[in-house]
Amino acid sequence: MSLVLVVQIGLVFFVFVALLLSSAAMVYAERKFAAAFQQRLGPNRVGPKGLLQPFADVIKLMFKEELRPKGADAFVFLLAPVISATAAITAFAVVPFGAETTLFGLLDEPIPLQAADINVAVLVVFAIASMSVYGIVLAGWGSNSKYSLLGALRSASQMISYELCYGMALASVLILGGSLSLREIVDAQSGAWFGIIPRWFVFLQPVGFAVYMISGIAETNRAPFDFPEAEQELVAGYHTEYSSMAFAMFFLAEYINMVTVSAVATNLFFGGWHGPLLPESLGWMWFLIKVSAILFFYIWVRWTLPRYRYDQLMHFGWKVLLPIAALNLVLTAAGVVYLGL
Amino acid sequence: MASELLLFYLFAAVAVVASALVVGQRNPMHSVLLLIVSFAALAAVYLLLDAPFAAVIQIIIYAGAIMVLFLFVVMLLNAGREAVQAGTKVAAGARAAGGVLAAVLGVELVWAVAEARRVTGAVPLDVDPAVVERLTSVRAIGQKLFTEYAFAFEVTSILILVSMVGAVVLAKRRGEP
Numbered sequence: 005m006s007l008v009l010v011v012q013i014g015l016v017f018f019v020f021v022a023l024l025l026s027s028a029a030m031v032y033a034e035r036k037f038a039a040a041f042q043q044r045l046g047p048n049r050v051g052p053k054g055l056l057q058p059f060a061d062v063i064k065l066m067f068k069e070e071l072r073p074k075g076a077d078a079f080v081f082l083l084a085p086v087i088s089a090t091a092a093i094t095a096f097a098v099v100p101f102g103a104e105t106t107l108f109g110l111l112d113e114p115i116p117l118q119a120a121d122i123n124v125a126v127l128v129v130f131a132i133a134s135m136s137v138y139g140i141v142l143a144g145w146g147s148n149s150k151y152s153l154l155g156a157l158r159s160a161s162q163m164i165s166y167e168l169c170y171g172m173a174l175a176s177v178l179i180l181g182g183s184l185s186l187r188e189i190v191d192a193q194s195g196a197w198f199g200i201i202p203r204w205f206v207f208l209q210p211v212g213f214a215v216y217m218i219s220g221i222a223e224t225n226r227a228p229f230d231f232p233e234a235e236q237e238l239v240a241g242y243h244t245e246y247s248s249m250a251f252a253m254f255f256l257a258e259y260i261n262m263v264t265v266s267a268v269a270t271n272l273f274f275g276g277w278h279g280p281l282l283p284e285s286l287g288w289m290w291f292l293i294k295v296s297a298i299l300f301f302y303i304w305v306r307w308t309l310p311r312y313r314y315d316q317l318m319h320f321g322w323k324v325l326l327p328i329a330a331l332n333l334v335l336t337a338a339g340v341v342y343l344g345l
Numbered sequence: 346m347a348s349e350l351l352l353f354y355l356f357a358a359v360a361v362v363a364s365a366l367v368v369g370q371r372n373p374m375h376s377v378l379l380l381i382v383s384f385a386a387l388a389a390v391y392l393l394l395d396a397p398f399a400a401v402i403q404i405i406i407y408a409g410a411i412m413v414l415f416l417f418v419v420m421l422l423n424a425g426r427e428a429v430q431a432g433t434k435v436a437a438g439a440r441a442a443g444g445v446l447a448a449v450l451g452v453e454l455v456w457a458v459a460e461a462r463r464v465t466g467a468v469p470l471d472v473d474p475a476v477v478e479r480l481t482s483v484r485a486i487g488q489k490l491f492t493e494y495a496f497a498f499e500v501t502s503i504l505i506l507v508s509m510v511g512a513v514v515l516a517k518r519r520g521e522p
Contacts, residue, residue, distance in 0.1 A: 080374065124483070127401040134409030138381070141416050145374060157420065160413060184483055 011115060016097075019118075023093055027259035028058035034303050041307040068248040073148055076245070080146030085246065085253035088139030092260040095132040098125040099267045100187045102277050102288035116187060117288060125186040126174055129268055133170070133223060137163045139257065140225075140242045147245040155241025158314065159225060165321040166222035166229075172329035173216035176336040177272045180205055186268070190276030202280070206273040211332045213273045215325060217301075220265040222321070224258060227306040229317060266298035267291075353393050360386035373419045377412060384408040398483050 032047070032055065039046025047054035072081055102117030122128055137160055144156020181189035195203050206213045222229040243254045270276055274294045277287030312320070363383035370376040384407045391400035490498055 077372075077374070080378070083378075122397060124397045124401050127398070127405065131401050131404040131409060134405055134413075137409075137413055138416075141413070141420070142378075145416075145420050153420065157417075160417060164410070164413060 008115065015115075015117070019096060020093065023096055023260050023263065024256070026263050027256050028062075030259040030262065030299065031058045031061065031255075033299070034306075037300070037303045038307050041304075062252065065248055065252045070248045070250065071245070073245045075148040077146045077148070080142050081245075082250070084139050084143035084146055085250045085257075086139075087142065088136060088257035089253040089260075091132050091136035091139060092257040092264065095129050095136075095264045096260070096267065098122050098128045098186065099264065100125075100190065100271065100276065101267065101291050118187070121187060122185070124184045126178060126184050126189070126268075126272075129186075129264070130167075130171060130174060133261075134163075134167060136257070136261065139254075143246065143254070144242040147242075149245050151239045151244045152242050155244070159242060162225070162229065162317065162321075163223055165318060166219040166325075169215050169321065169325045169329045170219040170223055172326075172333050173212045173219065174272070176209055176212040176329075176333045177205055179333075179336050179340050180208055181272075186271045186276075190271050190278065193275040194278045196280075202275055202278070204273060204275045209273065209332075209336070211328060212336070213269070215329045215332065216269060216273070217298075218325060219321075220269065221302065221305065222317075224261045224265055226258075226262065226302060228309040228311050230311060262299060262302055263295070266295045266302070269298055270294040349393060353390065356386045356389040356393070359383075360390065374416075377415045377419055380415070381408050381412050384412070398486060 035057065036046045036054070038044075047057035050056040050060045072078065097120045098118065100116060100118035100121070104116050140159045140163075141156045144152040144154075144159070147153070177189065178184060181192045183189055183192070189205075193203050193205055197203060201207065243251055246254060270291060276294075277291040279287070279290035279293075360383050363379045363386065367376045367379045367383065370379065384403060388400040388403040388408065391397075391403060
């Protein structure tokens with residue numbers, strides 16, 4: 005077995021573990037920030053400053069009883085959380101998180117820092133995001149519970165509606181980058197205008213970024229768009245009937261999806277691993293900083309804004325966001341063709 | 346090469362078996378799920394043919410968008426198990442007609458594949474990567490679609506628009522603005 009293959013497999017394993025740990029970190033960060041926003045202390049009993057709280061949560065969930073409602077479709081009921089978690093983890097496979105590296109001269113040929121370098125990476129992320137709807141829909145249908153079914157129906161219509169805007173925001177960046185490969189789009193953003201302003205697409209695509217973030221939040225079912233699990237109406241939406249590790253897998257999927265949306269946003273709009281001061285080989289630090297900033301924005305929004313009403317969500321998605329996204333796409337295309345941006 | 350062939354047979358088998366099982370399910374939900382499996386296996390076959398764009402589009406459009414609508418319909422109609430009594434008789438004429446149609450379709454399929462092989466030769470799995478790039482890149486597909494096949498493309502979009510308008514008209518209750 006060649007060394008490159010070993011390193012590649014190691015990289016895949018690394019991404020997998022990093023995603024699992026990132027969701028643990030997100031749980032801790034979410035609880036700590038929520039506490040800070042609400043003038044509380046947050047978790048502070050398990051480990052120093054409550055740092056071991058996520059692991060305590062996981063252990064607690066593992067020892068809980070696995071319940072299945074009467075009349076539930078056993079196979080579909082078990083399949084749903086698996087689809088959710090698998091789709092969430094798979095989507096990150098094509099996301100690059102650093103420049104090419106030889107691992108301190110270990111390898112002869114530099115390898116890209118990402119699990120799989122595919123030339124249609126952006127579309128792969130989009131395709132897998134569209135597959136993750138199934139996890140939620142099947143959970144709702146397989147539970148044989150009215151709350152779950154209503155949550156799933158809402159979630160499916162919400163995700164389909166916002167997927168359009170999501171796709172159009174992606175397309176406007178693709179036009180600027182002139183490629184479907186995330187790596188090439190990131191490399192198109194290296195350097196700076198006038199030596200100061202970094203060449204990030206967010207400055208060319210402020211509207212595209214806003215549309216992307218809003219529909220990204222809706223796609224990941226986060227507040228203020230968390231209708232699939234609106235507590236006061238639907239108990240807990242599609243995962244009402246789930247307990248123990250099956251519930252944990254939905255939870256995991258939600259946080260990993262947030263990380264993926266943030267990582268793709270970093271690559272598309274904020275120049276990925278390109279940044280001042282640090283050398284190219286330490287670019288992944290810039291990547292981590294940018295992704296963390298966007299994730300903080302996610303948490304910040306959740307604990308600041310109240311939930312919308314369902315009809316407002318649909319109205320906003322179809323009659324406000326979609327026309328803006330379409331107009332932005334047309335203007336971007338015109339700009340590239342006539343001004344040669 | 347050998348592993349590629351092995352993967353092809355694996356995914357081809359998954360696609361065929363899943364498609365066959367779609368018809369045999371009593372529960373419409375399981376049929377929909379099996380159809381998704383079949384589409385995903387087909388996407389994998391496209392990948393093996395060095396057509397990643399077609400594969401991803403297959404997932405987005407068929408496995409993603411269209412099947413979600415199928416699921417929606419199944420869920421909204423709350424179609425449970427198909428109520429087929431043990432004694433249900435299918436008319437002999439219907440059986441015969443179905444059998445003949447299936448046979449004709451099968452022969453047609455075999456003939457089409459054989460004819461395609463005769464005209465273009467067998468489709469090799471490992472052609473020149475430059476040629477593959479020229480044929481399957483997003484740029485090439487886009488240029489073909491918007492120049493040579495522009496008319497078909499526009500007609501299709503009008504067809505979809507018409508069906509959309511039709512759905513809205515049908516869904517709207519009389520007297521509503």
